[in-house]
Amino acid sequence: MIKERFFNKWVFLLLLSIPAIGIIFNEPYYITLATKVIILGIAGVGLNLALGYGGLISFGHAAFFGIGGYVAAIMSYHALNEELLFEIPLAISGSSEMLIIWPLAIVISAFFSLLIGLLSLRTSGVYFIMITLAFAQMLYYFSISWPSYGGEDGLSMHMRNTLPFINTMNPLNFFLICLAWFFIAIFITSKLINSPYGMALQATKQNEERVKSVGIETFKVKLIVFVFSGAITGLAGSLYADLNRFVSPSMLNWHTSGEIMVFVILGGIARLYGPLLGASFFIILEQTLGLYTENWQFWLGLILILEIIFARSGIMGLFDKKNKL
Amino acid sequence: MNNKILNITNLSKSFGAFKVTDEISIDLKFNEIHALIGPNGAGKSTLIKQIVGTVKHDMGSIILDQEDITDLNDVERAKIGISRTFQVSSIIPKFTALENIVLSLLERSQKTFQLFKSLNSNSKLFSEAKEILLQIELEDRRKVIASELSHGERRKLEVGLALAMKPKVFLFDEPMAGLDETGTKMMINLFQRIKLNSPILLIEHDMDAVFALADRVSVIVYGKIVASGTVKEIKANPIVHDVYLGYEIT
Ligand SMILES: Nc1ncnc2c1ncn2[C@@H]1O[C@H](COP(=O)(O)OP(=O)(O)OP(=O)(O)O)[C@@H](O)[C@H]1O
């Protein structure tokens, strides 16, 4: 653990140095890139909770990422055109306040996680993978065919949502906001996995039959982690919408689910900071190899295969040999 | 009105046309060890699985402590006081011996759904778990990852997991299989003590252990109970001799 902590510090310092370089050389693009890494890292932290610690191989986390994104974009859209979002049963108007949008993104993605979890957690293994995928694809096709919010073309936001006293359009400010959320996500995750509940969760991953035999409702255990997981990934989605000031159905596409899963696996399953490392690595590959070849994902695939054969516990595992729970 | 804590009536289960348990009626009284013996494939483990609820029965009823639990699922049954060991050790491989026991304590101490409190701050859980490890003579192995425990140590841990639940009844599926002599002795002593709190339905192939421990013995063959009685009666029963052809019952 000492080694992993030490390593985490370095990753963190490196990440901070990127926006610093961006400022010094007046290249805001780097700041945006680092922000993207952080947000994708948050999405990965969310998935890691279910996949890494709970053993729930969800291939549908794009659903929550996309829901979070659309919440942010739709709210801001209605704030701009001053049309009501709903008239019945409550008159709800849009808002461009992040302080309203964030809780809403969390609650709505948690609600969808609960629904999807209730229906899919009765299954396991391949069936679970397929059902979560199917739910996410349903939402994907729904977003394509829903013309009010851009359909296939997606929905642009004319400006970033706002916070009191802070200019969110400033790249560095927005980077720091996302970084704060990243640490909140990490904090919640570490609280959860180190609690009695976390013990039940990690035991369920290893031997569900045994956990049931000592009287623990494993279904409830899994449902809770799935909801937290979906909510965190949903929040990441809303930040991602604000980063790009744009959402489109591609956020809900299975590619996105796959990418979030790649962050988790690359970084090291069930490692607290693994997803951040995975996301960094992914973006670095995209930014470097991507310059030379459009098929950079071929190399990513190769790396993944090598990892699965030789370094099961991901990049983190290379630095910290200690076997984790 | 009665001295039976577990009462099973006409429990049956078929896999296809094959009747694994055939109208089995068996009970457990307070403070007793009731041994269930029978040849391989007789349906002993399947009976346990039906009592704990992981195999759905086709017919019959199960009463635990005056309460009909026939319609409860496996987790609910475990919660209200049935705990079992597995014939093939089933533990949490990456947890230490101590953590395995703590897991088993969670539900009884209502900690399972403490989401944000640190597990390590629950020092009572850990001290209670250590006491249980003492009882099964694994205290000095508490920090060992369960998958690295020896076969015999895992058998003990199985029993420890059941003990931690403080159930109303124990169902032990060959707890002594593969244990050495000292291990078996330890188990015999342990069972004699714990049966005073919760009776034990004991499946065991080790006849010496069975005869040393059992207050009653039932013999199951092809899913049917063919004989039931005290150790003395069973030893004298000619049917049992036929079933255990070749085994010297002395
Ligand atoms: N799920 C199942 N499907 C089909 N047949 C099964 C199933 N489970 C058990 N059986 C069969 O039921 C019979 C009884 O099995 P069971 O495990 O209850 O025997 P047992 O008395 O515990 O034997 P042993 O002493 O070898 O442990 C065996 O013939 C077994 O093959």
Ligand SMILES: [Mg+2]
């Ligand atoms: Mg058996």
